[in-house]
Amino acid sequence: MKFVDEFRDPDAAKAVLRAIDALAPNFADRPEGPLQLMEFCGGHTHTIFRYGIEPMLPDWIELVHGPGCPVCVLPMGRVDDCVALAERPNVIFTTFGDAIRVPGSRKSLLQAKAEGADVRMVYSPLDALELARRHPEREVVFFALGFETTMPSTALTVLQAAQEGVENFSLFCNHITTVPTIKAILDSPDMRLDGFLAPGHVCMVVGERPFDFVAERYGKPLVITGFEPLDILQSIWMAVEQLADRRCAVENQYARVVAAHGNPPGLEAIAKVFELRAFFEWRGLGSIDHSGVGMRDAYARFDAEHKFTVPNLRIADPKSCQCGEVLKGSIRPWECKVFGTACTPQTPLGALMVSSEGACAAYHNFGDLQALLARRETQEAVSS
């Protein structure tokens, strides 16, 4: 396919890998061990595993899979709220596909659907609005989820509903923001990351500048990265080159899509409909200030939390889970005590095993599970 296959060319990949290898002498005998680069976005994690990029890299580079899957980092209490909304009589609860299997404390949306709740999978919030138009006698709730990438489409849908006066449509708003979260990771005492691959789709909306602080204040290189495998390899090379040159800057590998100033109409729609919440709870990371958005009062009639009563309970993450440490790169996914045993994609205990974009699920699904578990056993034997 034109303009797709070019970004998956194995010869081009070999050339980039040779360029990375040429930088190896700069990092020989590093006392801190391999360079750690965090890809923040679940889409990147997916590409890395789908194309087998990790095993292609030299062993002095390690990828850390960050908290960029909005499904993974959704707290269990919010899933319970979804189920409560979906189980209300007369509600059609609409959701993106990958949120439908996420377990709440009692059940997932898929289980609620099996028990009779009207849960429907949609591809876009506009599909949910269309359902509301077609079923004026029902209440249609859209499970709004995702980082800045998906916020503009949700905001524009609300503006459309307001313009048309569609009164039976509302959002259960769980949109989250990237900047406070990266900042929380950088401020963590056990942080040992060397650089970031930044989420290209988020930057397509917000532009380059919101990430300047990573280089300026924390002295870490950050490369805005696209989603094809060659994008990822090239971005790794760009970040490693910065480290080799002892530079740190925000660089844009994804310039074919990301404009420096982002997407002004999208940002305008977001600003009209949403405002920052004081704090938002993340699975695995706890509460992070200003890391989520809620709906402005002017659009309260489209806010499911305002329109209906939701239980809004805080459910603690299971104690055995070490998602937080995995997200910050202080342990690798298979080093978690419950990885692959009590916590599997079929029975996820922790956030990162929930969606296919979660780091643990990716290792579980795409990695050599037996080899990983054997490696953990060896490590445990050595440390005891």
Next chain:
Amino acid sequence: MSSSILAEGTPFARPRRTLHAERITLAHGAGGKAMRDLIEDVFVGTFDNPHLHELDDQARLPLDAIAKGGDQLAFTTDSYVVDPLFFPGGDIGELAITGTVNDLAVSGATPHYLTCGMIIEEGLEVEALRRVVASMKRTADAAGVAIVTGDTKVVHRGAADKLFINTAGVGVIAAGRKLHASTIRPGDVLLVNGALGDHGAAIVDARGEYAMQNTIESDCQPLSGLIETMLNACPDLRCMRDATRGGVATVANEFAQASHTAIRLHERSLPVRDAVRGMCEILGLDPLYLANEGKLMAIAPAAQAQPLLEAMRAHHAGRDSAIVGEVHPAPAGRVILETGFGGDRVLDVLIGDQLPRIC
């Protein structure tokens, strides 16, 4: 072909067109005249063979004719609940025949007889039912099988989705044929008979939920002829499986687990049409897990792979056949995909359905 068995019996007069209703009602399942009209006109009239014409509660099949074909009976059943009933490249009737015929054929059996159980939702247009049944007859004829007995139920509106079909089938396995995944050995190679994922993609497209404008057609086709050709070209063929739900990724995993070997697939060799790849890109799906209805995966000793491939390509159901991977001793029970990008990854089985990703 099973024509020597089917030729027995005497010709019979085709029933008159006795069913005049436009839609199926509960009366058509109630056992009275309406039901008899439905069965005689639509089913017996179309499937049209002496066993069915006797209108008994069972088909009585001559054992000697079956026994001449081999020393094992293959017996299978499957149910078909596809939505929509008609889709580009096929319909539920064609599926109900090909699915069961292919399940028999991949064991090395020659399929002979099928049963047909119909669960019809009250309100289904009779014309739609006639189209489905005509399609079943056409497909059965092409596969050389006869539908010799059946059952009809009509359920209340909402208790089923328009039409569900169950078919069971029997076939005969020639003496000496022992196709089984446990015979797979390191060094063997894997083959597929053409482009993957067409059926799954055609169904996604036909549902019209994503407003895509594709021209993808289902690959629905009986494979019994191709399989006969393959067995003649490669007498030591290890095993075959049709790659229906779960796609080739699932079949490869079943092979690896049953034989305690590792299977290595090469992404660049796996045939996938551009239209299917494009749709999968947009929806975040993987074509290796999409359903097929006319594709099989076979494992053969390396020495016989080339003549086998040539024989497959010479058959109309295997024109785009390809060698797509090979068997290794380790890691046992796992399938490794060598990606087109040059990396390796484990190709596991899915937990549930493939679900579209959010971003």
